[in-house]
Amino acid sequence: MLTLKDVTLHFHKGSVNEVRALNRISLDIKDGDFITVIGSNGAGKSTLLNTLAGTFKPDGGSITLKGDDITRWPEYKRARHMGRVFQDPLLGTCASLTIAQNLALARRRGSTRSLRMGVTQDDRNFFRSEVHKIGLGLESRLDDRIGLLSGGQRQALTLLMAIMVRPDILLLDEHTAALDPKTANSVLLLTEHLVSEMNLTTLMVTHNMNQAIKLGNRLIMLHQGEIIMDVSGEAKSSLSVNDLLAQFYAVKGEEFSSDRMLLT
């Protein structure tokens, strides 16, 4: 479905500050894969998602989506195929617009009239049933400005917006990390439910190793811009956090370094 072949990306190439953030990443993502992505500090997790979304262009290798070479496609063109949710709940929605206006923009994603944010009666009926799905009672508040909502409510709506026009791939970059534990858990349960109900191909970066083991059918670990572990199915679900740490040590000969991961 989505294939990366030898994808390499440097920041500040040719300068003393050069960083090789992705180093010949090859990955074959199958339709319906739900992949959790973990890795040490600065391993390249966000860079990988940004490179898939077209925010960064690789300086080597290729990215193919359903047979199309999208390596040089601009971000806006890829946005029709990809849904994204970032860590910061403020990034995915527009605070000064109402819930209905935000959802209307999401519903028109990829259409030629994508900048129209008028809300029709058909939109309202559709949004009421969609928003009902997230179970927060927001279907009766469609005309409230998004800026009035809590971080968890915004993040749940951002997720809904990201999948309103079915994306070929859903990219989640630590999308629950900025929420309090209880809210983070409900957004995570919602994620699991929607991804499985819609059988969405998903890549989810998390700093929580337990979450990475429990969710999805496949787990990859990045380190210094390389994939150093790729496990799926039974081998993944039977992993423990200690197994992950031991495998990291076996491959790299050093302790895993991510304060946030180890403290979770």
Ligand SMILES: Nc1ncnc2c1ncn2[C@@H]1O[C@H](COP(=O)(O)OP(=O)(O)OP(=O)(O)O)[C@@H](O)[C@H]1O
């Ligand atoms: N815009 C940028 N300009 C320069 N260097 C960058 C930029 N973005 C990331 N890097 C560097 O690229 C490497 C990979 O960073 P990235 O943010 O992808 O790591 P990460 O795995 O998401 O890390 P963390 O878990 O610590 O957030 C790091 O060395 C980082 O400092």
